Amino acid sequence: MSAVAIHEVEHDEPVTGIHHRKLAIWTFIGSECLFFASLISVYLVYKGKSLTGPFPKDIFEIPLVTAGTAILLFSSFFVVLALDALRRNDQTKAKIWLGLTVLCGIFFAGMQVYEFQHFVHKGLTMQGNLFGASFYTLTGFHGTHVALGTLWLGTIFIQMLRGEMSPKNAINLETAALYWHFVDVVWIVIFPVVYLMN
Amino acid sequence: MATSVIGQTDIAAPAHAASKTGLWSWLTTVDHKRIGILYGASAFIFFLWGGIEALLIRIQLARPENNFLTPDQYNQLFTMHGTTMIFLAVMPLSAMYFNFFVPLQIGARDVVFPRLNAFSFWVFLLGGLFLNSSFLMGAAPNGGWFGYANLSSRQYSPGLNMDFWVLGLQILGIASLAAGVNFFVTILNMRAPGMKLMRMPMFTWATFITQLLVLLSFPVITVALFMLTFDRFVGTSFFSVAGGGDPMLWQHLFWVFGHPEVYILILPSFGIVSEILPVFSRKPLFGYAAMVFATAFIAFLGFGVWSHHMFSTGMGPLADSFFSLATMLIAIPTGVKIFNWIGTMAGGSLQFKTPMLFAIGFVAMFIFGGLSGVMHSSPPADLQQTDSYFVVAHFHYVLFGGSIFALTAGAYYWWPKMFGKMLNETLGKVHFWLMLLSFNITFFPMHLVGLNGQPRRTYWYPKGLGFDLLNLIETIGSLALAVSILVFGVNIIKTWLEDQPEPPADPWGGATLEWTIPSPPDEWNFAKVPQVIARDDVWEKKRLEGAAWTPEGRTDGKGIHLPNPSYWPLVCAIGLTLTFVGLMLSRGPVGPWGIVAGMSLTVLSIFKWAFEPAH
Amino acid sequence: MADTAALAGHDDHAHGTSHTRTYVQIGVILAVLTALEVFAYEASHNPGTYGALSGLIAPVFVPLLLVLSVAKFALVGLYYMHLKDDSNLLSWVFIFSLVIALVVVLGLMVLTGYLYNHGMPPLVR
Numbered sequence: 001m002s003a004v005a006i007h008e009v010e011h012d013e014p015v016t017g018i019h020h021r022k023l024a025i026w027t028f029i030g031s032e033c034l035f036f037a038s039l040i041s042v043y044l045v046y047k048g049k050s051l052t053g054p055f056p057k058d059i060f061e062i063p064l065v066t067a068g069t070a071i072l073l074f075s076s077f078f079v080v081l082a083l084d085a086l087r088r089n090d091q092t093k094a095k096i097w098l099g100l101t102v103l104c105g106i107f108f109a110g111m112q113v114y115e116f117q118h119f120v121h122k123g124l125t126m127q128g129n130l131f132g133a134s135f136y137t138l139t140g141f142h143g144t145h146v147a148l149g150t151l152w153l154g155t156i157f158i159q160m161l162r163g164e165m166s167p168k169n170a171i172n173l174e175t176a177a178l179y180w181h182f183v184d185v186v187w188i189v190i191f192p193v194v195y196l197m198n
Numbered sequence: 199m200a201t202s203v204i205g206q207t208d209i210a211a212p213a214h215a216a217s218k219t220g221l222w223s224w225l226t227t228v229d230h231k232r233i234g235i236l237y238g239a240s241a242f243i244f245f246l247w248g249g250i251e252a253l254l255i256r257i258q259l260a261r262p263e264n265n266f267l268t269p270d271q272y273n274q275l276f277t278m279h280g281t282t283m284i285f286l287a288v289m290p291l292s293a294m295y296f297n298f299f300v301p302l303q304i305g306a307r308d309v310v311f312p313r314l315n316a317f318s319f320w321v322f323l324l325g326g327l328f329l330n331s332s333f334l335m336g337a338a339p340n341g342g343w344f345g346y347a348n349l350s351s352r353q354y355s356p357g358l359n360m361d362f363w364v365l366g367l368q369i370l371g372i373a374s375l376a377a378g379v380n381f382f383v384t385i386l387n388m389r390a391p392g393m394k395l396m397r398m399p400m401f402t403w404a405t406f407i408t409q410l411l412v413l414l415s416f417p418v419i420t421v422a423l424f425m426l427t428f429d430r431f432v433g434t435s436f437f438s439v440a441g442g443g444d445p446m447l448w449q450h451l452f453w454v455f456g457h458p459e460v461y462i463l464i465l466p467s468f469g470i471v472s473e474i475l476p477v478f479s480r481k482p483l484f485g486y487a488a489m490v491f492a493t494a495f496i497a498f499l500g501f502g503v504w505s506h507h508m509f510s511t512g513m514g515p516l517a518d519s520f521f522s523l524a525t526m527l528i529a530i531p532t533g534v535k536i537f538n539w540i541g542t543m544a545g546g547s548l549q550f551k552t553p554m555l556f557a558i559g560f561v562a563m564f565i566f567g568g569l570s571g572v573m574h575s576s577p578p579a580d581l582q583q584t585d586s587y588f589v590v591a592h593f594h595y596v597l598f599g600g601s602i603f604a605l606t607a608g609a610y611y612w613w614p615k616m617f618g619k620m621l622n623e624t625l626g627k628v629h630f631w632l633m634l635l636s637f638n639i640t641f642f643p644m645h646l647v648g649l650n651g652q653p654r655r656t657y658w659y660p661k662g663l664g665f666d667l668l669n670l671i672e673t674i675g676s677l678a679l680a681v682s683i684l685v686f687g688v689n690i691i692k693t694w695l696e697d698q699p700e701p702p703a704d705p706w707g708g709a710t711l712e713w714t715i716p717s718p719p720d721e722w723n724f725a726k727v728p729q730v731i732a733r734d735d736v737w738e739k740k741r742l743e744g745a746a747w748t749p750e751g752r753t754d755g756k757g758i759h760l761p762n763p764s765y766w767p768l769v770c771a772i773g774l775t776l777t778f779v780g781l782m783l784s785r786g787p788v789g790p791w792g793i794v795a796g797m798s799l800t801v802l803s804i805f806k807w808a809f810e811p812a813h
Numbered sequence: 814m815a816d817t818a819a820l821a822g823h824d825d826h827a828h829g830t831s832h833t834r835t836y837v838q839i840g841v842i843l844a845v846l847t848a849l850e851v852f853a854y855e856a857s858h859n860p861g862t863y864g865a866l867s868g869l870i871a872p873v874f875v876p877l878l879l880v881l882s883v884a885k886f887a888l889v890g891l892y893y894m895h896l897k898d899d900s901n902l903l904s905w906v907f908i909f910s911l912v913i914a915l916v917v918v919l920g921l922m923v924l925t926g927y928l929y930n931h932g933m934p935p936l937v938r
Contacts, residue, residue, distance in 0.1 A: 014387035018900050020310045024383045026903045027413060030910030031375060035417035037914035038451065041921040042425065042436070051442040066851050073847065077840040080893045084832050126434050130442045133434040137425070155805075181894045188885045192878040196854045386902070414913050450921055501913050505924065517924055 025175045029182045032145075036186050039141060043134040043194060050129035056198035059124050059131075061115075068111040069191045072146075075104030076184045079153070079177045086160075086170045094165070098157045098173070101180070105150030112143040135194065142190060145183045152176045218721075226763035228312035229721060233319050234298030235616065240323050241290035247330070248282035249683065251275045253676055256640075260673035262661040272657035273340035274359070278330075280343030281363070284463065285370050286326045288597065291605045292466035293322075296381055296405045298616055302712035302719065303399045305390025305728040310383045312761045313807060314376050320771035321373035328775060329366035332359065339363035342655065344456065345426070347437035347448035352430045358782070361430060365778045368423050371416050372774065378412035381405055390711070392730030396490070399710045400483060403490050404469025407497045408462050414501070415458035422451035431784065446511060453504035461500045463597060465493060467604030468535060471557045474611050475539055477708050478554035479546025482734055485538040492531035492538075499528045509577040510584050518577040525575035532568060536561065552626030553706070556607030559634050563599025567592055570645065585655075588648030594641045606633075606686070613693075614701040618718045625689040633682035639675030643668040703749035709734035714749045722760055725753040766807035773799030839892045843885055850881050 014020055082097035116136065124132045153176050159165050165173065227233060255275050258267040267275065297315065301308055309315050332338040337358040341350045350360050385406045389398070398406075425436040426448070435441020437448050476483045483489060505513060505521040539561050548554065570592035574580045583589055606629075613621045647668050652659060659665050704713040711728055712719075713736055732738035740747045773796050780792025857874045860867035870877065891897040896904050 015389050016386050016900060016902055018387070018902065020383055020387055023387060023903070024311070024379050026906050027379045027382050030906050031378070031413040031417055033907075033910040033914045034414050034917065035421060037918050038418045038421035038454075041918045042421070042447070042451075044918070045444070045447060045921055045925045046442075049442055049444075062851065062854065066847070069847055070844070073840070073843050076889060076893050077836060077843075080836050081833060084836070126428065126432055127441075130435060133428065133436055137428065137434075141424075178894055181889055185886055185889050185894075188882050188889065192850055192882045196850060196878055197875055414910060418917065444925065447921075447925060450924060454917055454920070501916055502920075504920075513924060 019171050021171055021175045022178070025178050029178065032182065032186075036138075036142070036189075039138045040189065040193060043138050046130040046134045047198075050131045052129050054123050054129075055131060056135075056195075059119050059122055060195050060198065061118075062195065064111065064115060065191065065195050068108055068115075069187065071104045071108050071111070072184050072187050075101045075108070076181050078104060079180050083170065083173050083177050086165060086173055087167050089167050091160070091163075091165075095157070095160050098153065098160060102150060102154045102157050105146055105153060105180075109143060109147050109150060112139065112146070116140075138190065138194065142183070142186055145186070149176070149180045149183050153180060223763065225768055226316075226765045228308070228316050228761050228763055228767070230297045230301050230308050230312065230315060231616070231719065231721075233315050234294045234296075236319050237290045237297060237322070238294035238616075240319075240326065241287050241294060244282055244286035244326055245291070246683070248279050248287050249680060251279040251282065253680060255279065256673040256676040258657060259659070259669050261670065262659050262663075262666050264658065267657060269657045270340065273655075274333075274338040276655055277339045277342055277363070278333075281329065281339060281367075282326075283597070284343060284459070285367070286322075286329070288463050288601050288605070289374070290322055292408070292463075292601075293318075293377065295401070295466065295470065295605075295608055295612070296377070296408075299612065299712055300381060300385065300402055300405050301388070302615075302715070302723060303402045303710050304385060304388060304393055305711050305724060305730065306384065306388040307723050307758070308761060309380050310388055311380050313764050313767045314380050316764070317767035317771055318373045318377040318380065320768045321369060321376070321774060324771055324775040325366055325369035325373060328369060328778065329362060332362035332366075337362065339366075344452055345448075346452075347426070347429075347443075347445035348439065350426055350430075350448075351438055353438070360426075361782055364423050364426050364430065365781055368420065368427070369775060369778055371420050371423070374412050375416050378409045378416070381409045382413065385409075390728045390730055392728075392735075394730075396487065397730060397733040397735070399469075400472035400486070400489060401466070401469035401710075404465045404472070404493060407493050408465045411458045411462050411465070411497050411500065415455045415462070418451055419455035422448060422455070425451075427781075431781070446508075449508055449511065450504070453507045454501070456507065457504040458497075458500045460593075460596075461497060463601055465497070467560065467601045468493065470604045470608040470611075471539065471560050473710065474553050474557040474607050475542045475561075476734075477611075477706050478549045478551060478557070479543050480549070480707070481542060481546035482709070482737070483538070484541030484544075485534075486733060488534055489538055492534045495531040496528060499524060499531075503528060506575060506580070509580045522575055522577055526572065529568070529572050529575070536565060536568070551610075551706070552621070552623060552630060553607045553611035555627065555630045556603050556610065559630065560600060560603040560607060563595055563603060563637070567595030567597075567600055570595065583648065585653055586648040587644040587652045587654060590654055591641050591644035591648060594644070598641070599637060603633075611706065612712075614705050614717045615712055616718060617693075618700050619693050619696075619698045620701050620705065621693050622689050625685055625692070629682055629685045629689065632685060633679065636675050636678030636682055640672050640679055641675075643672050704736075709737040711735060716750065716752050720752060720755055722755045722758040725750055725755070725758075762811065764807070764810060766803050766810060770800055770803035770807060773797070773801075773803055835892060839888050843888060846881050846885050846888075850878060853877055853881075 014023070016023065018026075078097045078101040082094050082101060085091075085093035085097055116139075124135070126133050126136050156165065156173050156176055224232065224236065227236075254267065255272065258264050258272060297309075329339070335358060339345075339362055340359045341355055341363065345360065345363055348354060350364070385398075385402060425434070428434040429436050429438060429443075435443040437443045437445050439445065472483055472489060503521055503524045505517060506525045509518060509521075543558075570588065574583055574589070574592065610621055610626055613619065647665050650664060652663070652665050652669075659669075701717045703716050705717070706713070711730075714728065715724060728735075775796070776799060777793055777796030780789050780794070780796050783789035783792060853870050853874060856863040856867050857871040858867075860871070863870075890907065896907065
């Protein structure tokens with residue numbers, strides 16, 4: 001056996017001081033930046049290149065999407081309050097804020113579905129032109145991320161209702177919340193780039 | 199006495215009567231060492247299959263105006279040869295080493311997310327099987343490994359071939375991304391005390407930077423593949439000119455991924471060679487810090503050179519110049535590495551064992567491949583070279599002479615640690631010399647026929663163009679290459695069957711932590727968490743303690759808690775693959791049900807996995 | 814333990830309320846910035862209603878939107894995602910990814926001629 005002095009170390013301690021799951025979700029977020037960058041690039045590259053209509057100005061309804069943007073921003077606000085409350089073991093507040101977050105997620109997803117149906121009704125389809133293809137692909141993938149995030153947060157909400165969430169496992173909410181904030185941040189880019197700049 | 203390493207969630211863990219042998223133990227393993235072996239075995243079989251595809255290609259090209267293969271068969275073979283070798287051979291062979299050795303080299307008991315690790319393997323295996331199942335339908339992908347639009351569209355590729363390709367690659371991408379997150383976090387967070395970043399072995403550094411490349415490049419091809427999927431399945435016009443789309447966009451997206459991908463293929467090999475040369479030169483790596491920074495620089499620059507694959511597409515002089523300069527620039531850190539490898543050997547006490555032979559062979563062959571690569575960096579020169587056999591020569595020198603030689607070096611080097619047996623040294627030398635000779639006979643002439651005008655990806659060439667003799671020589675070389683691999687196979691089987699005393703922990707005089715534990719390691723790797731005091735820690739400790747230094751012996755592992763095995767990673771992988779199978783068949787009635795079933799299984803297994811105790 | 818390490822920057826047990834205040838403040842700023850974005854859009858697209866203001870905003874509309882969205886992005890990242898208080902490693906992971914993402918977006922835009930025709934619909938020109 002090696003004669004060098006050995007003292008036992010708690011090997012579960014993450015070397016960077018960042019919890020494993022937190023570092024993992026940030027790493028995943030980094031990867032997702034490239035995913036959405038590619039989708040946004042495609043949208044931008046094909047902007048103005050559609051051979052036929054309908055075109056953005058014929059389709060977009062700014063009030064609706066502004067409401068959606070506001071809902072998503074609120075949801076980021078709510079989830080950060082939920083995490084804060086959970087860390088203080090304020091179960092009541094945590095449930096309220098997280099519940100509101102999930103509601104916002106459901107509303108946003110609902111708004112997207114409504115928006116898509118409405119646009120299809122107005123004649124914008126995936127197959128119809130490049131605007132349709134790139135718009136639905138970009139916002140559709142974003143919406144899918146919202147849906148998955150809502151499912152994730154909703155699961156944690158149910159755990160909270162069952163009394164299974166505490167400051168000890170708040171990392172699970174923190175991880176989900178980081179993902180959720182990222183989804184919001186992507187929309188912060190999509191909203192002006194897609195809807196406002198046309 | 200080792201104190202136990204207990205996670206927070208192990209209290210309720212049921213007492214698994216987890217058997218250590220048998221099929222079920224392999225299907226539910228979360229042990230990084232077993233997962234590494236699974237990757238290696240699967241990848242080696244895919245490698246052999248990819249080799250057979252190559253031999254069939256070479257038989258067709260052995261003579262002019264040959265009719266051994268039809269054009270369509272030929273297209274399937276060269277497409278699948280490329281796809282197989284890149285995604286199903288080189289990458290997972292590298293993954294075998296990431297898995298087995300990175301936790302050992304950093305002094306950890308496993309990766310940070312063992313079940314995610316298993317999940318990556320099963321998704322890779324199922325993806326590889328999905329892709330190759332296309333042969334059973336006579337419809338293997340046939341649009342080139344890079345699937346250029348708009349050949350890849352439904353209009354010009356109406357069969358199932360490119361559906362298999364676009365969906366199969368998507369599955370494989372999921373495996374790679376999951377592993378990317380896993381190893382990135384593992385290397386940052388699971389290092390033993392004293393293992394500072396600048397004390398890590400070069401192989402671990404190479405793995406770390408490779409995973410960064412995976413994380414940032416795979417999402418781009420994911421998007422491109424989704425767009426092609428929508429074009430083929432939904433009728434969008436992302437790459438269809440009639441609908442306003444631009445086929446060039448595919449090339450851009452593909453190569454933004456594709457160029458980092460080739461660094462993903464070679465960096466692990468750089469790491470392996472940087473491990474082996476010092477050990478067999480009895481000298482530390484020359485210029486460790488420069489090697490680390492050169493690797494990082496290559497990775498970063500690798501995102502800025504992609505259009506050097508597109509010099510013949512008419513991008514204009516400004517774009518051409520930019521990418522040409524960037525490509526030439528990237529040759530500098532690569533050159534630094536080559537000089538540092540040579541500097542490592544210079545003045546060293548060289549031990550010409552098989553791992554060292556392959557490592558030196560790597561350096562030599564990679565120099566060739568790098569030189570032809572730099573020749574491509576000049577757009578006017580590349581206009582002559584692109585789409586000719588000159589390029590085929592280049593990338594086989596870097597991928598076979600480079601990656602495969604290095605991966606083989608790693609096999610001979612690390613075999614005792616992985617399997618508790620030493621590969622036969624004589625057969626190893628026969629393998630090396632035969633492979634070196636036959637490799638050059640196969641691929642060197644391709645430089646010549648390429649510059650003389652033989653195009654890539656064509657199943658047939660007419661008599662009288664002057665290609666005949668060299669093509670025949672290349673084919674003979676490829677058959678000899680196959681024999682050299684057979685020698686390797688014989689070595690493996692012979693070693694497996696024969697009785698050998700267990701090799702020492704450190705048969706080569708290594709410098710890194712994997713050589714401080716038995717061969718093969720106990721399941722828990724280290725009885726005591728290592729305390730690292732220097733780069734090349736083992737050499738430093740040997741220097742300080744002299745004869746008093748000994749590696750760890752076997753222990754009973756009492757008090758060491760390991761993650762439980764689990765079948766949810768496999769089930770989740772099956773669910774995912776089922777979803778894609780459903781997509782494949784979505785033109786018919788069964789498909790949509792497959793998608794629903796697959797997605798349900800995936801979601802269910804994720805929930806079960808999330809709520810299963812990890813330790 | 815890892816959790817306390819993560820909590821260390823927050824001092825929650827002593828100052829729970831002060832964090833809420835910060836979050837509310839940031840929330841208000843985000844709402845204001847969003848309102849500004851929409852207002853800029855309305856102003857630059859309705860010269861009839863906004864007159865001179867429209868003429869002022871319209872030429873800088875795109876840069877203005879970019880600045881506003883970068884500001885919102887940064888605020889959510891720094892305060893809601895706690896990058897300001899957390900280890901720098903996380904910021905570097907994020908920033909490095911964003912840099913590569915920017916290289917990809919800009920590279921694709923330049924190489925496909927987006928910047929040459931300003932994304933205008935071909936029929937309009």
